[in-house]
Amino acid sequence: MIYTVTLNPAIDYVMHPLTLDMGFTNRSSSEEIHIGGNGINISTLLNELGVSNVVLGIAAGFTGEYLIHRLQEKGIASSFVLLDKGNTRINVKLQGIVMTMVNGMGPKISQKKVDELLDRIDGIGEGDTLVLTGSIPKSLPDNMYDVIMRRLDGRGIRFVVDAPGDLLMESLSAKPFLIKPNNHEVGRIFGAQPETPEDCMPYAHKLHELGAQNVIVSCGGHGAALVDENDEEHIVPTAKIKLVNATGAGDSMVAGFIAKVNEGASFEDALIFASACGTATAGSKAIAKRSTIDRVVKALHKQMGIED
Ligand SMILES: Nc1ncnc2c1ncn2[C@@H]1O[C@H](COP(=O)(O)OP(=O)(O)OP(=O)(O)O)[C@@H](O)[C@H]1O
Ligand SMILES: O=P(O)(O)OC[C@@]1(O)O[C@H](CO)[C@@H](O)[C@@H]1O
Numbered sequence: 001m002i003y004t005v006t007l008n009p010a011i012d013y014v015m016h017p018l019t020l021d022m023g024f025t026n027r028s029s030s031e032e033i034h035i036g037g038n039g040i041n042i043s044t045l046l047n048e049l050g051v052s053n054v055v056l057g058i059a060a061g062f063t064g065e066y067l068i069h070r071l072q073e074k075g076i077a078s079s080f081v082l083l084d085k086g087n088t089r090i091n092v093k094l095q096g097i098v099m100t101m102v103n104g105m106g107p108k109i110s111q112k113k114v115d116e117l118l119d120r121i122d123g124i125g126e127g128d129t130l131v132l133t134g135s136i137p138k139s140l141p142d143n144m145y146d147v148i149m150r151r152l153d154g155r156g157i158r159f160v161v162d163a164p165g166d167l168l169m170e171s172l173s174a175k176p177f178l179i180k181p182n183n184h185e186v187g188r189i190f191g192a193q194p195e196t197p198e199d200c201m202p203y204a205h206k207l208h209e210l211g212a213q214n215v216i217v218s219c220g221g222h223g224a225a226l227v228d229e230n231d232e233e234h235i236v237p238t239a240k241i242k243l244v245n246a247t248g249a250g251d252s253m254v255a256g257f258i259a260k261v262n263e264g265a266s267f268e269d270a271l272i273f274a275s276a277c278g279t280a281t282a283g284s285k286a287i288a289k290r291s292t293i294d295r296v297v298k299a300l301h302k303q304m305g306i307e308d
C-alpha cells in the first residue's frame with residue numbers, strides 16, 4: 001500500500017486577480033477552492049490513476065472537516081488525527097501572470113497528537129511506500145521526517161521524501177527510495193543557479209552519492225533530470241501546454257513516478273510518465289484528471305518520437 005503523510009494539509013484558495021497592487025483592494029476575476037498540501041495532492045493524482053493509497057495527517061476545525069469530506073467524496077482512504085483547537089490552514093494562491101502564494105502557518109500540534117499519528121504510522125510495513133512531503137508545522141520538531149524514517153528503519157519500506165533544503169539533506173542518511181527537489185531547491189543547497197535538466201544532472205549525482213536511491217530534479221517547463229538507483233542518467237522534456245495553475249505539478253510528478261515504478265515500468269518510462277503528470281496538472285485548474293494525463297502522455301510520446 002502507498003501511504004502519504006501530510007502534517008500540515010491545506011485548503012488551497014486560488015484567486016485570479018487581473019492586477020495585483022500591494023496596499024490596495026484587488027479584485028479577483030474568478031476563484032476556486034481545492035484541497036491541498038503535498039501529500040494530499042499526491043494521493044489525489046494516484047487516485048486518478050486508480051492506484052489505492054491512504055492519506056495520513058493532522059486536521060483541525062471546519063477546514064479540516066471540509067478536507068476530510070472532500071477526500072471521502074473522491075473515494076480516497078484517510079486517517080487523520082483531529083486536533084481539539086485551531087483550523088487546518090487556508091493557503092492563498094494568487095494566480096496572475098505569475099503565481100504569488102501566501103501559505104498559512106497551520107494549527108499548533110501537541111506532543112500527544114504527534115504520538116497518536118506516530119502510532120498510526122507504526123502500522124506500515126514490508127513492501128509499503130511511505131511518502132513524506134510538505135512543510136513541517138512550526139510546533140513539530142524540524143527533523144520529524146527523520147524521526148519517522150528511523151522509527152520504521154529496517155522494515156523494508158520505500159521512503160519518498162520531497163521537502164525543502166535542510167530537511168531533504170537530513171533525510172538522505174535514511175537512503176530514501178526517491179527524492180524530488182526542483183532546480184531552485186538544488187540551487188539553494190549547492191549555491192548554484194541551475195535552470196535546465198542538463199544543469200541539474202551533476203547535483204542529482206551528488207544527492208544520489210549522499211544516499212538517495214533515485215533523484216529527480218524537476219525544472220518546471222524545462223523538464224526534469226533523473227539519476228536512478230543504478231547510477232544511470234535520464235532527461236525528459238515537457239509537453240507544451242498553456243499554463244493554468246502549476247500548484248501541485250511537482251506532487252503530480254512524484255505520484256506518476258511512484259505509480260509507474262510500482263507497476264514494474266523502467267525508470268525511463270516512469271520519468272516520462274511523471275513528466276506528463278506534472279505537465280497535465282500545470283495545464284489544469286487543479287490536480288490533473290486522468291483524461292488530461294492520457295492526452296499529455298500521447299503528446300509527449302509524439303514529441304519524443306515514442307510509439308504508443
Ligand atoms: N510550465 C510548464 N509546462 C509544462 N510542464 C510543466 C510546467 N511546469 C511544471 N511542469 C511539469 O511539472 C513538473 C514539476 O514542476 P516543477 O519543477 O515546477 O515542480 P515543483 O517546483 O516541485 O512544483 P510545485 O511545488 O508547484 O508542486 C516538471 O518537471 C514538468 O514535467
Ligand atoms: O506550505 P507547504 O507545506 O510548503 O506547501 C503547501 C502547498 O503550497 O504545497 C502544495 C503544492 O504546491 C499546495 O497544495 C499547498 O498549498
